[in-house]
Amino acid sequence: MMYKYFGFFLAAFLVISVAICSWIYVIYRQEKELLTELKRLNTNKSEVE
Amino acid sequence: MESFHSRQSSKVTAGILAVFWVVVLYLVLNVTRIDPDQQMAQKIFYYHVPSAWVAGLGYLVVMFAGVLYLIMKDEKWDHLGLAAAELGTLFCALVLITGPIWAKPIWGAPWSWEPRLTTVLIMFLIYIGYFMVRNFGDEGERTRRISAVLGIAAFLNVPIIYVSVKFWAADAQLHPQPAMSQQSPDVFWTFMLSLLVFTLLFVHLLRFRVHILKLRSKVLGMRYDV
Numbered sequence: 001m002m003y004k005y006f007g008f009f010l011a012a013f014l015v016i017s018v019a020i021c022s023w024i025y026v027i028y029r030q031e032k033e034l035l036t037e038l039k040r041l042n043t044n045k046s047e048v049e
Numbered sequence: 050m051e052s053f054h055s056r057q058s059s060k061v062t063a064g065i066l067a068v069f070w071v072v073v074l075y076l077v078l079n080v081t082r083i084d085p086d087q088q089m090a091q092k093i094f095y096y097h098v099p100s101a102w103v104a105g106l107g108y109l110v111v112m113f114a115g116v117l118y119l120i121m122k123d124e125k126w127d128h129l130g131l132a133a134a135e136l137g138t139l140f141c142a143l144v145l146i147t148g149p150i151w152a153k154p155i156w157g158a159p160w161s162w163e164p165r166l167t168t169v170l171i172m173f174l175i176y177i178g179y180f181m182v183r184n185f186g187d188e189g190e191r192t193r194r195i196s197a198v199l200g201i202a203a204f205l206n207v208p209i210i211y212v213s214v215k216f217w218a219a220d221a222q223l224h225p226q227p228a229m230s231q232q233s234p235d236v237f238w239t240f241m242l243s244l245l246v247f248t249l250l251f252v253h254l255l256r257f258r259v260h261i262l263k264l265r266s267k268v269l270g271m272r273y274d275v
Contacts, residue, residue, distance in 0.1 A: 003089045004090075005089040008089065008090045008151065008154055009090060009093055011150050012096060012146075012150045012151065013074070013096060015146050015147060016096050016100065016143050016147065019139065019142070020139075020254075023254070024257075027257060027261055028054075030261055030265075031052060031053060031264065034261065034268050035052060035264070037268050038050060038264065038267065038268050038271070041268065041271040042271075
């Protein structure tokens with residue numbers, strides 16, 4: 001049975017879920033880029049030494 | 050330095066959180082009673098209030114981290130403060146979005162300049178100021194110190210938000226008075242579980258963000274060395 005105002009509940013739930021997932025995705029990408037950069041800097045450092 | 054989710058403890062926590070996120074949704078949809086007046090709109094409560102709790106918790110961490118940074122001048126407290134401010138503001142934004150979604154069918158308008166809404170908006174705007182300081186300032190000690198002081202001062206608004214439903218005159222209020230102890234067990238325990246899941250999610254995301262800030266700091270340090 002579909003209750004009244006289900007759309008409002010669904011909208012609020014989706015906003016929260018999508019915002020949290022997007023935040024996790026953004027910082028996950030940031031972490032990936034930083035780890036690649038760190039690896040590159042470590043390689044450069046050992047080449048200089 | 051390793052990836053945050055390559056650690057066993059992080060993987061397990063993320064898995065548990067994902068399962069409990071679904072459990073809370075199941076309880077909200079199938080176990081808790083339907084409010085005769087508000088119908089499904091009332092169920093936004095199980096996400097709106099825990100988001101507000103986590104936003105307040107985030108700002109409490111910002112305040113403590115700010116105090117500890119000013120005393121110890123250790124970068125790790127600055128990282129903790131920044132990560133908590135970001136998360137607090139994310140959840141504060143979610144409160145400001147889900148509130149109007151709930152208010153539209155029940156109050157007839159998505160926004161009203163009543164005490165709690167206004168004080169939450171003020172807190173959100175103060176933290177926008179906090180991020181402007183962080184972004185327009187340099188990476189140095191001065192910006193960190195100003196941010197720490199701002200984080201401590203901004204927290205003063207959190208208790209005002211909490212007492213706003215009692216402090217201002219009743220005819221200025223639209224938010225209900227807190228009365229969780231009078232709720233039926235299905236409502237009470239589902240709400241408590243949701244609160245616990247949001248708190249654990251906050252702790253997990255905070256650890257993740259602090260890990261990245263530490264990593265960023267290491268990369269910046271190495272760039273200067275090379």
